[in-house]
Amino acid sequence: MxxxxxxxxxxxxxxxxxxxxxxxxxxxxxxxxxxxxxxxxxxxxxxxxxxxxxxxxxxxxxxxxxxxxxxxxxxxxxxxxxxxxxxxxxxxxxxxxxxxxxxxxxxxxxxxxxxxxxxxxxxxxxxxxxxxxxxxxxxxxxxxxxxxxxxxxxxxxxxxxxxxxxxxxxxxxxMVKISKALTLTTAVDALSHAVEGTLSKKSTPLSDMLAKESIRLIYEYLPKVLNDLENIEYREKLAIASTLAGMVIAQTGTILPHSLGYRITIHKGIRHGQATAMFLPLIAEEVEKYSPEKTKIIKDIFGTLDKFFVFLKDMGVYEFNIDFTNEELELFVNEVMLSSHVKNTPGEYDKGKIKNMYTKITEI
Ligand SMILES: [Fe+2]
CATH class of the missing domain: 3.40.50.1970 (Rossmann fold)
Structure with missing residues (x-):
């Protein structure tokens, strides 16, 4: 390590x-x-x-x-x-x-x-x-x-x-003057870093300790800060969570949700954090099939992977209407398959599976 x-x-x-x-x-x-x-x-x-x-x-x-x-x-x-x-x-x-x-x-x-x-x-x-x-x-x-x-x-x-x-x-x-929308998208970017870090093939015992505390802080304080944007104590907790999550990806890098999300940010204008976090439950489910021990931290904090999805939904991660043309899907899938994120994500991924993830997002 x-x-x-x-x-x-x-x-x-x-x-x-x-x-x-x-x-x-x-x-x-x-x-x-x-x-x-x-x-x-x-x-x-x-x-x-x-x-x-x-x-x-x-x-x-x-x-x-x-x-x-x-x-x-x-x-x-x-x-x-x-x-x-x-x-x-x-x-x-x-x-x-x-x-x-x-x-x-x-x-x-x-x-x-x-x-x-x-x-x-x-x-x-x-x-x-x-x-x-x-x-x-x-x-x-x-x-x-x-x-x-x-x-x-x-x-x-x-x-x-x-x-x-x-x-x-x-x-x-x-950070106390940040709007509710920007607070949400940046916080779920940090959450994506911590969650992807713990799911990654490159996770280590030390990165997992940092990821666990980061996820726990976001789980506890994101709902609070969204209802009380200028509360400095809540902002402090999110600042720490975000830096911890940065320390995680400094070791592990990011995995598929970031690659999937990049296309949505560039082509659909949805901000980075939200565009990425929307894929976390889908990838966590895939990882669970191949390396169930890697989803333990998520389940310890949220209860189940379903509850993790419900948390993201309650926070507003899926509040948008989105659709893709066949040409867009083809482009996105090809680009994702070429990205380095695929090899660090536990599981097996082919074009069909990646396309399916984009389609599922439109159905939520
Ligand atoms: Fe990010």
Missing amino acids: LYYMPTKLYYGKDIIFQHKEEIVLGEKAIIVTGKNSAKLTGALDDVISVLEELKIPYIHYDGIGENPTYEMVLKGKEIALSNECDFVIAIGGGSPMDAGKAIAVLTANPELTPDDLFDMNNYDVALPIVAVPTTAGTGSEVTPFAVLTKPNGRKSGFKSELIFPDISYLDPKY
């Missing part, structure tokens, strides 16, 4: 002010954010006030949208290079953090194109990375992964130990 998670993680209210000197990982920072969330949550203001106090120059690039593209990260690389930035501060949900990781590699290796990121043998250096999450979902603040959308519309992840953030500041106060 290997456990590797080299990120220095600070957690707590106003934590960035208590450990501000450690944010200085170079001489000039590129701050990478989306258009709004870093600003609205107060995280951007905190980072800027710390940098100004420490007299560290920075440039702010706010061009990252949901599901970051090659264009977005190339723009970031260009800005970082032309301003001679030598470290990255990524603030936001998964999209800015993942884009910040890509920019860290591309800037340190200017000859590389975004396609080159997907083979970690192409590079052995990246700019240092600071991560400041503003949602409780992706776990990107503690993972060696980043997901980009390729020019052909395919969402693909890359992995490199170089993109583990060097420091992450996890402050639940940034």
